Amino acid sequence: MATVGNKTESERARPPSPPPARSRTTSVQLELLPRARSESAPFESRSRTNSENPGRSGGEGELHHRLLGPSLQKSGQDGVDQVAVSDIIYQASAGSKYFEHQKQKEKELTKKVEAILKQAEKVSKQDLAAAKVLVDALVNKLESTRILDQTIVHIDCDAFYASVEELDFPELKEKPFAVGNGVLCTCNYEARKFGVRSAMAEFVARKICPQLIVLPLNFPKYIAKSNAIKAILSEYDPNICAMTLDEAYLNITEYCQRVGKDRELVVQEIRDRVYRETQLTVSAGIGPNSRVAKIASNMNKPNGQFVIANDRESVMEFMRTLEVRKVTGVGYVLERQLNAVGVIKCGDIYEKAPLLHELFSDINLSFLLDCYLGLGSTVIKPIEQYERKSISCETTFRDLSSPSEIKQKLWQVATDLEKDCKRLNIAGRKLGLKMKKHTYEALSRQRPVAKPINSAEDLYKYGVQMLEKEMPITIRLIGLRLTELVDLSVEGPMKTFLKGSRRSTQVLADTSGGSGGAEETDAAAEDIEEDLGFMIHSQGDSGPNYRSWSKAHTAANLPSAPTESSAGSSSRKRSSSSQPDFSSEAPTDPTSPLTPPPPVPDPTPTDDRIKDEGGPAAEQVACPVCGNLVSGEPSALNQHVDWCLSRGAILEAVQETYTKRLKTG
């Protein structure tokens, strides 16, 4: 790679311009819908809230603004009556729990903004004078990190998922359509004319555009196209940083020097090639660092490019008139706070910096001054080189309050998370439980777990402990997250852990791969480690052997395995083990008549019985629900646990009617 490379001081400490945000496959990537806008004027009259909305007082304008979502600032949907659209969205949402929650958040934000203003009033002239000294010192320090000899490019595909679909269904081009399910991931420009945008709930989108066509997501297709584009980009910078399927940073400094070509021409060539070879259009931003390049890629969207010259004055002038909301890292909340103190454009930041110093954290102040100065990272390196800090799975469902049904969802995310961990060959020392109440209020709990874990049983076991402390509760989402990760593929210290936990949690991995059981007898330490490494690996889905690079991009997104739960009913015999029982929260009276559930067929138990009889016990593992020893083979274990949980639901139902009967009779 090129010569330079010293990172600017301002490089990170804030929202990542280039590298952070990881592209995980499973995630649904929203597209920032941009728009071809001649100037930054159109929405101007719209984005300043209340004063522009005469009919809306008392924060109604803000609430409309909030509900309208993130695309407002860059919508510029020419000819779209944004006010009318906003009203429809409002009407569609009004009264729902979601709406009430947004309203509440808006209220709290307003309070926060008022508090900031109040605090601002208290700042004295002396305070400001003293702060100015500090600010100027900081500005000088930041300025000294400025690098202007690199050419950074941000490439952004236009309406990516929608454009890919149009290749397969050309007739869709003239029709408004979107991609997603329930919530739209993106939509074509035809749909945007109606005010449809990414992240919009599908039912809301249909209100403003009844003829909207909605296609399901097809990740394999998007991944293939994305890879094709990335292959082209890599010819211009072998170290491209692909943030997501549709977005990447390049450093073309060296390429330009090597071929002696102007950077704008090079970028035009890149875009031409991408279009020729994939039929997809991309927009590009060119500048001396990733922050300005990113912003620039939105300036001439779609299918355009924008360059910011590599000199201080050009950069500063570009930032001067740029609204703060357009900077990556400034969202709805920070924009509101900044606007409140008179900071509308990045050019306003310096003048207000002494006041900002009194109102915001040092980190925020540095970030804002970076924005004012137009500083950013010049180091572009592959996303794979950034260390992952967490891994998580979560799922949303209809409101649930039944403990056993909630636990079933927990088991589901535990198994999903296990799959991801095994694929990446990682485990974590800290487990977090996330819940969203039926009111949309979010809760999270977290606890250290001594040994790094990544098996569904462990995830469930510790997760359910945290869950039970919150019961009774009615929730619409549950999720698990591992942090303090350890890389199981790294040799060394991990050896101890692997060997130590071999019999307990690693058993699952051992027996799963189908390649399993034999070689595990007694091997030399190295062999064991190698075996485990391999098995944990092949544990994942049967697909291609995703190693590092591709694995993070592809596999995870494929439709998750059809976790068809065995609807078996019963057969019981709970072992003595004091494992948490899903039906525990219901006042379980041991003498209660319902303790012995009805006997019936059940897929897995048969298996278990056999093993229980003292077959090679090596492959057994304790069920996280009932505590019984069951086959450690993943699908069998899964089935068993699903069965166990559904059995819990039955018990619970019985219990409910029983208590009811007691009351009534």
Place this chain on the structure above:
DNA sequence: GCGGATCAC
């Protein structure tokens, strides 16, 4: 260190 929040995509 934990829990709540914000932000990006």
Place this chain on the structure above:
DNA sequence: TATGGTGATCCGC
């Protein structure tokens, strides 16, 4: 009728 999932970071206690 109805509003997503993953990862990172920051802030206030």
